[in-house]
Amino acid sequence: MDEFLKKIxxxxxxxxxxxIGQIGIQLLATLILFGFIWKFLWKPVTELLEQRQELVVNDxxxxxxxxxxxNAIKEQLESKLASARDEAKNILAASKVxxxxxxxxxxxxxxxxxxxxxxxxxxxxELEIEKAKKDLKDEIVNVAFKxxxxxxxxxxxxxxxxxxxxxxxxxxxxxxx
Numbered sequence: 001m002d003e004f005l006k007k008i009x010x011x012x013x014x015x016x017x018x019x020i021g022q023i024g025i026q027l028l029a030t031l032i033l034f035g036f037i038w039k040f041l042w043k044p045v046t047e048l049l050e051q052r053q054e055l056v057v058n059d060x061x062x063x064x065x066x067x068x069x070x071n072a073i074k075e076q077l078e079s080k081l082a083s084a085r086d087e088a089k090n091i092l093a094a095s096k097v098x099x100x101x102x103x104x105x106x107x108x109x110x111x112x113x114x115x116x117x118x119x120x121x122x123x124x125x126e127l128e129i130e131k132a133k134k135d136l137k138d139e140i141v142n143v144a145f146k147x148x149x150x151x152x153x154x155x156x157x158x159x160x161x162x163x164x165x166x167x168x169x170x171x172x173x174x175x176x177x
Contacts, residue, residue, distance in 0.1 A: 143172060 150164050 143168065 147164065147168050150168070
């Protein structure tokens with residue numbers, strides 16, 4: 001069996017054309033290459049990938065936080081907008097109430113002023129009527145005195161008396177026109 005074992009390397013070399021020394025060297029070179037890659041490339045590349053992954057995670061977390069902040073600000077602004085709308089409605093309602101009160105006050109004042117002017121006009125008319133009555137009364141008294149003077153100046157004759165009165169009435173009619 002020893003012989004058989006000794007012939008295996010020769011068979012492999014001659015039959016397959018594989019050089020065991022060559023395979024050993026290639027295997028050693030591959031291991032050195034993997035060691036070199038592991039030492040100088042694998043760690044930096046994995047560290048770079050880890051840093052990149054951490055950066056992406058941080059960016060995602062930052063974006064998520066920014067989105068949450070934006071939603072919070074949006075809710076605050078919507079709340080403020082709703083408050084502003086409510087306040088505007090309240091101000092508008094209060095303005096309408098004040099306008100109605102002012103309108104009614106203006107109308108009340110205008111009605112009072114109109115009543116006062118109407119009462120003053122009535123009073124002025126009454127004064128004018130009284131003045132006209134007084135003037136008419138004074139005129140009648142003057143006319144009566146004039147008629148009486150004419151009657152006394154002339155004879156007391158019924159026909160003459162009637163003619164004097166008719167003449168007087170026509171004079172009064174002409175004066176009135």
